[in-house]
Amino acid sequence: MKGNEALAEAAIRAGVDAYYGYPITPQSEVMEYLMKANPIASTGMVVLQAESEVASINMVYGAAGAGKMAMTSSSSPGVSLMQEGISYIAGAELPCVVVNVVRGGPGLGTIQPSQADYFQTVKGGGHGDYKLITLAPASVQEMADFMKLAFDLAFKYRNPAMILSDGAIGQMMEKVELFDPIPRRTDEEVAQQCPWATTGRKRGTQKRVITSLRLVASVQEEFNIKLQKKYQEIQEKEVRAELINCDDAEYVIVAYGSSARTSMKTVEMARKDGLKVGLLRPQTLWPFPSKQIENLIEKGAKGFLSVEMSAGQMIEDIRLAVNGKAEAAHYGRMGGVIASPADIYQALKMYVKQWNSKI
Amino acid sequence: MELKDIIKEENCVFKKTQLLNDKPLSYCPGCGHGVVHRILMEVLEELGIDEQTIGIAPVGCAVMAYEFMEIDMQEAAHGRAPALATGIKRVYPNKYVFTYQGDGDLAAIGTAETMHCCNRGENILIIFINNGIYGMTGGQMAPTTLEGAKTSTCPYGRDTSTMGFPLRITELIAQLPAVRYVTRQSVHTPIAVRKAKAAIKKAFEYQAEGKQGTCFIEFCTNCNSGWKLSPVQANKWMEENTFKYYVPGDIKDNFKLLKNPVIE
Amino acid sequence: MAKVKGAVVVDENKCKGCGLCVEACNFDVLQLSQKVNLKGYNPAFMFNPDNCTGCTNCATVCPDAVITVYRVKVNN
Numbered sequence: 121m122k123g124n125e126a127l128a129e130a131a132i133r134a135g136v137d138a139y140y141g142y143p144i145t146p147q148s149e150v151m152e153y154l155m156k157a158n159p160i161a162s163t164g165m166v167v168l169q170a171e172s173e174v175a176s177i178n179m180v181y182g183a184a185g186a187g188k189m190a191m192t193s194s195s196s197p198g199v200s201l202m203q204e205g206i207s208y209i210a211g212a213e214l215p216c217v218v219v220n221v222v223r224g225g226p227g228l229g230t231i232q233p234s235q236a237d238y239f240q241t242v243k244g245g246g247h248g249d250y251k252l253i254t255l256a257p258a259s260v261q262e263m264a265d266f267m268k269l270a271f272d273l274a275f276k277y278r279n280p281a282m283i284l285s286d287g288a289i290g291q292m293m294e295k296v297e298l299f300d301p302i303p304r305r306t307d308e309e310v311a312q313q314c315p316w317a318t319t320g321r322k323r324g325t326q327k328r329v330i331t332s333l334r335l336v337a338s339v340q341e342e343f344n345i346k347l348q349k350k351y352q353e354i355q356e357k358e359v360r361a362e363l364i365n366c367d368d369a370e371y372v373i374v375a376y377g378s379s380a381r382t383s384m385k386t387v388e389m390a391r392k393d394g395l396k397v398g399l400l401r402p403q404t405l406w407p408f409p410s411k412q413i414e415n416l417i418e419k420g421a422k423g424f425l426s427v428e429m430s431a432g433q434m435i436e437d438i439r440l441a442v443n444g445k446a447e448a449a450h451y452g453r454m455g456g457v458i459a460s461p462a463d464i465y466q467a468l469k470m471y472v473k474q475w476n477s478k479i
Numbered sequence: 480m481e482l483k484d485i486i487k488e489e490n491c492v493f494k495k496t497q498l499l500n501d502k503p504l505s506y507c508p509g510c511g512h513g514v515v516h517r518i519l520m521e522v523l524e525e526l527g528i529d530e531q532t533i534g535i536a537p538v539g540c541a542v543m544a545y546e547f548m549e550i551d552m553q554e555a556a557h558g559r560a561p562a563l564a565t566g567i568k569r570v571y572p573n574k575y576v577f578t579y580q581g582d583g584d585l586a587a588i589g590t591a592e593t594m595h596c597c598n599r600g601e602n603i604l605i606i607f608i609n610n611g612i613y614g615m616t617g618g619q620m621a622p623t624t625l626e627g628a629k630t631s632t633c634p635y636g637r638d639t640s641t642m643g644f645p646l647r648i649t650e651l652i653a654q655l656p657a658v659r660y661v662t663r664q665s666v667h668t669p670i671a672v673r674k675a676k677a678a679i680k681k682a683f684e685y686q687a688e689g690k691q692g693t694c695f696i697e698f699c700t701n702c703n704s705g706w707k708l709s710p711v712q713a714n715k716w717m718e719e720n721t722f723k724y725y726v727p728g729d730i731k732d733n734f735k736l737l738k739n740p741v742i743e
Numbered sequence: 744m745a746k747v748k749g750a751v752v753v754d755e756n757k758c759k760g761c762g763l764c765v766e767a768c769n770f771d772v773l774q775l776s777q778k779v780n781l782k783g784y785n786p787a788f789m790f791n792p793d794n795c796t797g798c799t800n801c802a803t804v805c806p807d808a809v810i811t812v813y814r815v816k817v818n819n
Contacts, residue, residue, distance in 0.1 A: 137570050138566065138569060138570050140565075140566060166569045166570055168565070168569060170562070170565075170595070171591055171592070171594075171595035172591060174559070174562075174591070174592075175559075175562040175565075175591065175592055175595065176562075178555065178556065178559035178562035178563055178566065178592070179562045179563070179565050179566030179569075180566060181553075181555075181556075181559075181562075181563055181566065182535070182553060182555075182562065182563030182564060182565065182566025182567040183566040183567060183569070183570045184566075185553045185563070185567070186533065186553075186566075186567050186570065186571060188570045188571075190566065190570070204556055205556065205559075208556050212553075212554070307571070318533045318551035318552065318553055318567075319533075319551065319571070319574075320530050320531045320532060320533060320550075320551055320574055321529070321530060321549065321550050321551045322530055323529070323530060327545075327548075327549055327550060327551050327552070328551045328552075329545045329551070329552050329553075329554070330552070330553040330554065331536075331545065331553070331554035332554065333542060333554055
């Protein structure tokens with residue numbers, strides 16, 4: 121299946137209640153697949169094309185506030201429009217899933233793949249101190265699996281979750297094993313699972329208000345402290361990463377999404393030449409696998425090469441994790457140009473040389 | 480007969496509904512918000528649908544609406560309430576959903592969300608409070624501010640050549656085929672309040688039918704603080720000025736446009 | 744013929760002295776008081792209680808829902 125289609129099919133199977141979206145290349149297939157599949161007839165899942173990404177994210181907010189599993193998908197320029205909504209969703213502690221199939225930018229950019237939305241996603245593209253649980257699939261299989269995982273995490277922590285894909289993963293065709301369908305929760309189950317949700321106040325009980333407005337400064341601070349504690353917990357418990365060939369690695373390529381796939385080949389090429397190279401593939405970009413990097417340094421890793429289709433975004437988090445104890449550098453083509461394994465190997469060799477000449 | 484004989488519980492013919500809680504309302508003295516809040520809650524109570532109702536508060540003076548209404552509510556970003564309402568109604572078609580919005584929320588930043596929600600005919604009620612000004616932020620010009628009216632961002636009076644004309648969004652909304660019921664009301668006299676309440680009741684009775692079709696009620700109210708008049712003077716000003724342009728009355732019912740002085 | 748006699752009770756400390764009830768009353772029952780409530784407003788009160796018929800016009804226009812209305816039938 122195509123990556124985008126696997127994502128859509130997985131959404132139906134995961135028991136998602138609603139998809140609200142707006143077309144944008146390279147991810148319109150997600151909504152097209154859903155519309156064709158017509159899940160309202162089978163599972164009762166609502167699929168609605170909204171008038172904009174702004175409307176989409178706010179429809180998600182409404183449904184999420186009422187305890188339902190709601191999602192949207194878009195690409196970089198559309199996700200920019202959603203930042204306000206995402207901030208509100210985080211500020212109201214609501215669960216939802218947003219998919220960004222990243223394309224080249226800034227601005228209208230190109231429809232070719234890119235990974236230059238890392239900052240927007242992980243550092244907070246919307247206003248305020250919030251974090252987006254961020255999953256980075258690197259295969260069609262992960263596009264399907266992460267759909268369910270994203271919702272699980274979103275509901276576990278009452279926080280928005282992002283699936284950060286790119287145009288290449290979205291468009292590629294691969295074999296995928298789809299999980300067995302999970303039925304959508306009934307309204308009663310929703311009300312039970314989500315006592316905070318606006319499902320209609322029974323007389324004599326406390327009403328539910330979903331809001332991010334806390335005008336009194338001390339209350340707002342208390343809330344932010346609570347959020348930070350939540351993020352701390354997520355950082356401790358929910359990091360996911362794949363380590364390939366890292367046990368004796370002196371140099372580690374750090375890459376996610378389609379960059380990880382290309383870098384796999386680079387690792388093979390390097391190993392053939394006797395260079396001890398491994399690949400650290402974050403599956404969660406936030407929380408970031410800082411501990412994994414620390415561990416690798418302890419085991420002897422001397423240099424980290426961030427391979428990302430950007431001007432250098434994830435490299436900043438790598439530098440923070442490395443904390444001066446090892447070398448770190450970035451390599452990445454921009455504008456939708458995809459580096460080949462040989463290009464990456466070239467860059468790696470250059471940096472290895474540079475790093476060794478310092479000693 | 481003495482007062483103490485009259486003032487007894489069994490003689491009570493009017494008291495505040497329980498769905499409006501006892502918190503003192505945060506609105507300015509004489510502001511129409513308070514009346515609309517009250518009659519809205521009265522209708523929910525009388526129809527017995529409050530337990531199935533979800534309201535969506537705007538950004539504006541009524542951002543605090545959820546402090547006073549004893550129903551489940553969500554706070555929307557500025558202008559986005561109809562999108563939230565759509566999101567909720569689609570997954571809970573049997574619940575009652577309403578938005579409560581001001582003129583900036585509905586007719587400026589939220590125009591697209593308003594239009595498209597109505598164009599899809601979402602089976603909800605949109606309550607539009609039109610007081611021709613941005614009250615919460617200190618009295619700036621709204622899309623609905625009348626020509627020549629003075630506000631803090633049009634201190635010399637609204638100049639249509641640079642600022643455009645006052646927007647009769649309600650008449651525009653009425654043109655959309657999926658919109659079922661459109662009416663313009665006010666709450667400045669006892670008769671007007673009773674009519675307004677009947678309009679709200681009608682809207683929820685329509686919503687109960689479960690059909691596609693949006694109900695849209697505009698309430699012309701005063702903003703005596705923003706207009707810099709006393710509440711009584713502000714209501715008079717409204718009768719003499721506002722109603723000439725925003726003409727009260729039913730504009731559309733059961734999907735049929737009615738004779739309307741503005742549209743014609 | 745049965746007449747009606749009414750009376751209203753104003754929640755003095757929630758009243759904001761907006762004057763809309765005074766305007767709405769057809770029987771000149773209400774006025775704004777000289778005294779000042781806890782919020783600094785002059786609350787409404789029954790100046791001419793004998794005129795009150797319990798028609799609820801005042802409570803109907805009150806933006807703060809501070810008025811409770813009572814009415815009895817009086818048989819003469």
